[in-house]
Amino acid sequence: MSDTEKLLLIPGPIVISEAVRKAQSIQSLAHTSPEFIKIFQNTLKNLRKLFKSTNAKDQGVVIAGSGTLGWDITASNLVYPGDNVLVLSTGFFSDSFAECLRVYGANVDVLTAPVGDVVPNDDIAKKLQEKKYSVITITHVDTSTAVVSDVEAIAAVVKKVSPETLIVVDGVCSVGVEDIEFTKWGLDYVLSASQKAIGVPSGLSIGFLSERAVERALNRPTQSTFFASLQRWLPILVNYEAGKPSYFATPAIQTVNALNVSLEEILESGLDARFAKNKQTSQKFKAALADLGVGIVPVNETVAASGLTAAYFPEGIDGGKFISDVYAKGVVIAGGIHKQLVGKYFRVGHMGVSALDDSLGHIDTAIRVITEALEDQKK
Amino acid sequence: MSDTEKLLLIPGPIVISEAVRKAQSIQSLAHTSPEFIKIFQNTLKNLRKLFKSTNAKDQGVVIAGSGTLGWDITASNLVYPGDNVLVLSTGFFSDSFAECLRVYGANVDVLTAPVGDVVPNDDIAKKLQEKKYSVITITHVDTSTAVVSDVEAIAAVVKKVSPETLIVVDGVCSVGVEDIEFTKWGLDYVLSASQKAIGVPSGLSIGFLSERAVERALNRPTQSTFFASLQRWLPILVNYEAGKPSYFATPAIQTVNALNVSLEEILESGLDARFAKNKQTSQKFKAALADLGVGIVPVNETVAASGLTAAYFPEGIDGGKFISDVYAKGVVIAGGIHKQLVGKYFRVGHMGVSALDDSLGHIDTAIRVITEALEDQKK
Structure with a gap:
């Protein structure tokens, strides 16, 4: 069985739908062709819906790169040299974001949550009262711990204590699976x-x-x-969304086309219904782990993300062997990467079609295979 | 006829082969999966062959982004703050590279060639004698003018006059179509x-x-x-090439897989044979334009690139109408973007399968359609 035939259930990349796969393989288009302009325009318009934005002066951003590039975009555009930035850390990715901000000359303070938990809102309020921060960063879901932060509540604290502070959310592992009300919550990036x-x-x-x-x-x-540079990209993005060709650097044509198709799929089924189904799948998976005596990293259900589960290897279980056994049985899951917990836990992603389409049987397969792999070691 | 059904003959993106299209649409793989590691490893190894490198300590770089990102990589890694950089400009893209270098704090001097020509080697030697430059940049083929610089000869000048100067080549529109002997010529990036x-x-x-x-x-x-940052990427790339998983930012899995397939195709048919065939196609296309009384932007054949042709609209021809007419007849070509010549010329790409596989008939179609569109305006 090749890896492409295995069931991919890591916290990203995830299994993509057949329509998205097809969209990814179109013949190349000129970046200034009427057809691509229409694709990119529709994509940028649909991003407004994905983020539930009601301010026409907000702007979607799509650039060839990776999630990490979003940290550079923050640090090199929204943070001015010498600005104070408050980073809320719920794991490895929050800390890496802080590292990126420092590279660009930000004065960074980090409020670190206990492992598996979030930063208390009172601590955030206190910190914001002590110093003027230009930007606060929240890792919505830290993929290293599977902890979800309450962005709405944190944003409310910021609005109350330091309304001029820009609120930046790392939504790499949350956009499309956790609710985000961009305008209502007053988010900035x-x-x-x-x-x-x-x-x-x-x-x-x-x-x-x-x-x-x-x-x-x-x-x-x-x-x-x-x-x-957003000074370079913004006119381009505004033009594309207005249906006009524009050039700064060549967009990833095929992947933008795939994004366009995926956003149509996401919006068609309804955002709130999607988030509810994701939560249901997550709860089902976590309940199955609990039945197996497997504890999760997040300290309680309130701070447990819907898109993935981070769970401790039960006592007596060889973690490396467990992940290999699951792999041999056809399911790809991930090890842990949080410094304090490395080797002690594993991570399973349940996003996209795997979480939403029960008929695919992905989650049932994962539960079955995990159960078998645990039992094999008890024999 | 939708744009994906039209014949795409701009100077990139270009028509991709069926095997590459298929490779672009594989189901997602974990970036640390054995299968993806093998794909990325093979890709990085084949880049050595593409660049004719014989030094095992050279290193291929593949990062999600675009050609433009290579300018940032140069400016933020190879150029130290306050370094002098000499930019040889043969058009719009050379000048943009200079702009990028300045953003990162380089002291940039630009030697600008006359439109359609290259910078004389004597001028380069003189400039290198006047000041100590950490880096010289050469735009191998400037896509705005279709001028090709003689990288081998320029590198020889640099080696002689200022051997400590790093030689950086913008090969966005040359790699895969013009010969590059990385080790023999002593290039650095x-x-x-x-x-x-x-x-x-x-x-x-x-x-x-x-x-x-x-x-x-x-x-x-x-x-x-x-x-x-290459300090962050280099250990990752070295690991992947050694067959070990590694993580800094998630690679573009499908596009790396497409690159792997394309490099196999390129190397299989032989690099030198490829370059020779590209040159032959280019000469055929340029000869056809000459027969139509259409003059090209490069001042002579020696400085005319093989991968694209930039040509002036003949007198009395409405350029905008000409490009639209060609488009209506099913072939996508590009307008010009060089500041001094905008509105006066057009560009046609002849790279990849379009240039190499005569049986596709792409170049013949382009010649026929261009001939018709010119004749239509003479009626």
């Missing part, structure tokens, strides 16, 4: 990637900017990047 | 993109670094980028 719950091949940095984030980027006094 | 003569969908920055470029990047005292 949500950055994501194509290969997780958005259900597209990897290769795109996908984001959404508020009106004031756009202004912050356009007014930045100095430039520190070329490829990630 | 050739940057390219996937969607031109390499024959892959857009979405990848593809490059090749010399041993001393690798050292320059690794020894850079300060960091000015995260996503484009």
Whole structure:
């Protein structure tokens, strides 16, 4: 069995739908052709719906790259040199975001949550009262711990204590699976990637900017990047969305086309219904693990993400062997990458079609195979 | 006729082969899966052959992005803050590269060639004698003018006058169509993109670094980028090429797979045979234009690129109407983008399968349609 025939259930890349696969393999188009302009225009318009934005001056961002590029976009556009940035850390990816911000000269303070938990809102409020922060970053779902932060509640704290602070959300592992109300919650930049719950091949940095984030980027006094510069990209994106050709760097034509098809699929079935189904699948999977005596990393259900599960190897189980056995049985899951827990836990993604289409049987297969692999070691 | 059914003959993206299209649509793979590691390993190994490198300490680079990202990689890794950089400009793209270098704090001097020509080697030698340059950049083929620079001869000048200067080649529109002898000529970084003569969908920055470029990047005292940082990418690329999984940012799985297939196709038919056939196709196309009384932008055959042709609209021809008419007849060509010549010329790409496989009839179709469109305006 080749890897492409195995069931891919890591926290991204995820299994993509047949329609998305087809969209990924179209013959190349000119980036300024009427057909591609229409594709890109529709994609950018649909991003507004995905983020539930009601402000026409917000702007979607799609650039060839990866989720990581969104950190550079934040650091080199929304943060001015010498700005204070408050990073809420719920794991490995939050800390890497902080590292990226420092590279670009930000003064970064990190509030670190206990492993498997979120940062208490009172601590956030206190910190925001102590110092003026230009930007706060929230990792919506940290893929290393599968902890979900309550972005709505945190945003409310920021609005109350320090309304001028821009709210940046790392939604790499949340966009398309957790609810995000961009306008209602008052967010300023949500950055994501194509290969997780958005259900597209990897290769795109996908984001959404508020009106004031756009202004912050356009007014930045100095430039520190070329490829990630919003001063260069914004006119291009605005043009494409208005149906006009524009050029700064060649977009990833096929992957943008795949994104267009995936967004149509996502919106067609209804966002809230999608999030509810994702939650249901997540609860089903976590309940099955609980039945097997497998504990999860998040300290309680409230902070457990819907798109993936991070779970501890039960006592007496050889983790490496367990993951290999699951792989041999045809299911690809991932090891853990959180420094304090490495070797102690595994991660299973349940996003996109795998979580939404029960008829595929992906989650049932995962539960069966995990059960077998655990039992094999007890023999 | 939809745009995907039209014959795409712009200077990139270009028509991709059926095998590459198929490779672009594989189901997603884990970036750390044995199968993807093998794909990426093979890709990185084959890049050595594509660049005719014989030094095992050189390193191929493949990162999700676009050709433009290669400029940021140069500016933020090989150029140290305050370094002098000499840019040889043969058009729009050379000038944009200079702009990118300045953003990162380089002191840039530009030697600008007359439109349609290259910078004389004597001028380059003189400039290198006047000042110590850390890096010289050569745009191998500037897509705005279709002028090809003699990289071998320029490199020889640099080696003689200022051997410590790193030689960076923008090969976005040359890699895969013009000969590049990385080791023999003593190059340090050739940057390219996937969607031109390499024959892959857009979405990848593809490059090749010399041993001393690798050292320059690794020894850079300060960091000015995260996503484009070779200090972060090099260990990852070395690991993948050694068959070991590694993570910094998620690669564009499907497009890397397409690159792997395309490189196999390119190497299978023989590099030199490919370059010779490309040259032959280019000469055939240019001769056909000459027969129609259409003059090309490059001042003579020696400086005319093999992968595309930039040609002036003949007197009395409405350029916009001509390009539209060609489009209506099913062939997509491009307008000009060089500031001094905008509206006066058009560009036709002849790279990849369109140039190499006569049985497809792409070039004959282009000649026929261009002839008809010109005749239509004479009626």
